[in-house]
Amino acid sequence: MGNFRRVPVGIVGASGYGGVQLVRLLMEHPEVELVYLGGESSTGKSFGDLYPHLAHAVNLPIETVEPEMIAHRCEVVFLSLPNGLACQIAPKLVEKGCKVLDLSADYRFSDLATYTTWYGTERSDRSTAATAVYGLPELYRDRIAEAQIVGCPGCYPTASLLALSPLLKQGLIVPETAIVDAKSGTSGGGRQAKVNLLLAEADNSLAPYNVTRHRHTPEIEQICSDLAGHEVTIQFTPHLIPMVRGILATVYATLRDPGLVRDDLITIYTAFYRNCPWVKICDSGVYPQTKWASGSNLCYIGLEVDPRTGRVIVMSAIDNLIKGQAGQAIQCLNLMMGWDETLGLPKLGFYP
Ligand SMILES: NC(=O)C1=CN([C@@H]2O[C@H](COP(=O)(O)OP(=O)(O)OC[C@H]3O[C@@H](n4cnc5c(N)ncnc54)[C@H](OP(=O)(O)O)[C@@H]3O)[C@@H](O)[C@H]2O)C=CC1
Numbered sequence: 112m113g114n115f116r117r118v119p120v121g122i123v124g125a126s127g128y129g130g131v132q133l134v135r136l137l138m139e140h141p142e143v144e145l146v147y148l149g150g151e152s153s154t155g156k157s158f159g160d161l162y163p164h165l166a167h168a169v170n171l172p173i174e175t176v177e178p179e180m181i182a183h184r185c186e187v188v189f190l191s192l193p194n195g196l197a198c199q200i201a202p203k204l205v206e207k208g209c210k211v212l213d214l215s216a217d218y219r220f221s222d223l224a225t226y227t228t229w230y231g232t233e234r235s236d237r238s239t240a241a242t243a244v245y246g247l248p249e250l251y252r253d254r255i256a257e258a259q260i261v262g263c264p265g266c267y268p269t270a271s272l273l274a275l276s277p278l279l280k281q282g283l284i285v286p287e288t289a290i291v292d293a294k295s296g297t298s299g300g301g302r303q304a305k306v307n308l309l310l311a312e313a314d315n316s317l318a319p320y321n322v323t324r325h326r327h328t329p330e331i332e333q334i335c336s337d338l339a340g341h342e343v344t345i346q347f348t349p350h351l352i353p354m355v356r357g358i359l360a361t362v363y364a365t366l367r368d369p370g371l372v373r374d375d376l377i378t379i380y381t382a383f384y385r386n387c388p389w390v391k392i393c394d395s396g397v398y399p400q401t402k403w404a405s406g407s408n409l410c411y412i413g414l415e416v417d418p419r420t421g422r423v424i425v426m427s428a429i430d431n432l433i434k435g436q437a438g439q440a441i442q443c444l445n446l447m448m449g450w451d452e453t454l455g456l457p458k459l460g461f462y463p
């Protein structure tokens with residue numbers, strides 16, 4: 112009893128949407144204690160001023176970001192920052208022995224030239240990046256458990272890759288025929304004001320954006336290529352949809368064996384994800400909705416085969432802020448610490 116000690120944890124970027132999810136989830140996590148919150152424009156404010164609905168539960172200020180001080184106080188650090196900042200902070204934290212979970216794109220790429228091409232930032236942290244593991248537990252559980260730094264996946268890649276993985280890993284589709292059509296709620300764009308996320312712009316509308324050039328394309332392709340064992344290109348089109356939370360990714364691909372039927376695919380997916388508590392395969396004829404996943408760390412996957420076209424259609428629904436971001440990062444932390452993968456994470460969504 113007397114030996115119980117919670118692991119001290121910090122969040123850099125606590126004032127953003129990823130930050131506030133992390134605060135809520137980590138406050139309820141039985142093995143950790145939140146000891147540090149950091150930010151930039153919000154520095155000096157109390158967290159309760161930024162998020163009054165949590166003022167009664169969180170009594171911490173937003174502090175400056177000083178890696179030495181953070182490493183002195185925290186064993187685990189979540190970085191929930193715009194792209195291009197984690198790579199300036201993480202090397203020092205890693206050197207000082209912290210476990211680091213980065214929610215941005217900085218540590219997702221095995222080839223930093225790809226990162227620089229798509230994100231425009233030159234990197235000087237190659238040795239740290241070389242040790243980072245891609246934080247999709249359903250694919251890389253063992254490597255995450257051994258990692259000191261994890262690059263947590265983007266929200267669209269999480270939904271898309273969980274839909275595509277069994278097909279690619281088992282060679283069931285012609286990889287180049289894969290098309291990902293995905294819709295995201297506006298919280299995917301973060302808390303900073305942006306014109307396209309205003310109610311007057313986004314409401315009553317459905318808008319494709321960054322067609323053929325969204326920066327999640329190379330991230331999806333990197334993991335698809337790893338699964339297929341050769342270079343794969345994927346057609347990915349994101350859309351902004353007038354809801355707050357959620358992503359629905361609908362994936363289309365041509366089956367190598369046109370004789371496969373829906374129930375075959377359900378059997379294959381159920382077996383593939385048999386040890387994955389956060390992936391739920393829908394029953395035959397049931398298609399997932401974002402509302403089911405809202406507030407939980409679950410990914411719901413529905414399957415269909417069109418015998419007329421020979422294509423499989425996979426539908427994958429997540430909460431972009433939970434399984435697509437903060438929840439997945441905590442799932443990774445659980446693995447890194449040797450805890451149960453489900454510890455401290457919401458198992459049931461809000462509904463309706
Ligand atoms: N929203 C989503 O659905 C998902 C987002 N992601 C990624 O997670 C990361 C965080 O996203 P999100 O929470 O949406 O973003 P927000 O815009 O909501 O929050 C950004 C945070 O970064 C802090 N920040 C910005 N610049 C600095 C700086 N120079 N030094 C210290 N802190 C700084 C801000 O602090 P302050 O307010 O004090 O300025 C704020 O806390 C991003 O990389 C994003 O791409 C990944 C998956 C899903």
Ligand SMILES: CC(=O)N[C@@H](CCC(=O)OP(=O)(O)O)C(=O)O
Pocket residue numbers: 194214215216264265266267295296297298299300301327349351
């Ligand atoms: C709706 C919306 O704007 N979504 C964001 C996705 C955010 C995200 O996950 O981006 P990172 O890869 O940088 O983490 C976008 O399309 O840019």
